[in-house]
């Protein structure tokens with residue numbers, strides 16, 4: 001699952017020990033009570049999926065971070081499972097993930113034949129134009145066109161640095177580009193300013209490439225090697241910055257029956273590793289493996305189980321493509337890559353089903369997204385007894401925080417199964433012992449019904465849905481609350497509140513249902529997003545919440 005963390009999940013939710021204890025009982029007890037009542041085939045499914053989650057979420061796979069050996073190991077394991085499940089056509093689809101910039105090892109810098117050390121003494125700016133060997137005799141006091149210039153950073157930025165988010169990279173690049181117009185060959189920027197801290201190389205810098213090479217000399221090196229601005233220095237340097245990539249992979253299993261149409265079932269198997277990509281919600285500062293049992297070993301386990309299940313269906317007139325996506329947590333990268341580089345003609349895909357976080361079912365409740373992407377879905381789910389005792393919260397949108405979005409964007413009907421968020425979301429505590437395995441079995445059984453009915457359905461037309469604003473907008477304010485995604489009534493139900501944040505300060509409590517923020521009704525997540533988007537830090541307003549049968553007005557300051 002890949003949410004905009006700032007909006008949805010705020011760190012440091014205070015742990016309610018009692019609640020966790022009861023939750024634990026609720027998850028464990030049905031397993032023991034009902035396990036004996038299960039049929040033999042159901043028991044086998046339960047055992048299979050439990051083993052998959054336990055393996056994928058084990059420390060051995062180190063949190064399956066995209067582009068790491070641990071993710072590759074998980075991919076190889078999943079491919080092997082598909083093969084064991086009787087699917088002969090399996091493959092690994094590799095793709096590159098941009099991993100920032102890196103100074104090329106061929107870069108060097110000499111001043112008067114003394115070698116400067118990369119990073120501690122000098123570095124090329126991340127946006128620098130690459131250069132071959134350049135030799136120049138220059139004095140900071142005597143700057144001539146058609147030469148290399150040595151310039152103090154303080155001179156370049158003048159007094160603009162007073163505003164707090166000053167972009168040094170952009171200022172230096174613009175300065176260098178102006179000098180390029182005058183015929184200057186390269187710029188050496190040193191920093192003797194008391195007011196400006198030393199710059200450092202930022203791998204994530206996105207400043208466009210400059211017209212001439214630009215190199216930074218640190219304060220320490222400038223004091224040592226460029227102490228006298230009147231002196232002429234003999235410079236010899238070469239600068240090169242290159243893009244870095246790591247490789248992730250999708251695992252593809254094709255049950256090819258030579259049929260005209262194919263059903264795609266997908267689940268991402270990557271997770272956060274140790275949280276190196278900055279997408280953890282853990283703020284403890286302790287380096288720990290994020291096992292991602294619910295997110296998304298659970299969906300992967302159901303995917304693997306379904307690759308077995310569909311082979312037992314009576315009808316055989318459709319192909320199945322099972323995909324375990326990599327790099328979902330970095331922004332749906334694996335599914336985007338597949339949708340842009342498909343292994344089959346996407347116009348022959350009947351529909352796509354995505355499973356992301358299906359391991360925390362509570363009281364038979366869960367969410368099915370993509371409901372509005374085909375009129376067929378309402379026909380299917382409205383059949384008598386189709387949903388039996390499931391309590392489903394339907395979400396119409398084809399766009400959401402997971403991989404079905406990539407297929408919806410290709411005009412393919414989608415469904416997205418999700419059992420709701422929780423306080424372990426994107427934390428090292430999303431572990432296998434907290435999974436509701438019986439809930440996963442129930443989801444699998446419903447999916448088997450959806451797939452076998454979907455196989456024989458003749459017309460599953462695509463339908464565009466209203467674009468929600470979820471996950472893509474940037475907000476200036478947050479409440480510091482966690483919405484309950486399994487809640488299907490009016491308003492936004494709150495599952496948790498972070499101490500010290502505006503929501504908690506205003507007196508919002510877990511269990512409250514937010515009906516209105518200011519003048520904007522928060523009937524749905526969309527309304528809630530719109531309401532938050534309309535405020536700035538420091539503003540205040542009234543939040544109306546429903547607590548039990550009572551409606552309460554709470555003044556709030558963002």
Ligand SMILES: [Zn+2]
Pocket residue numbers: 001002003295329426
């Ligand atoms: Zn996630």
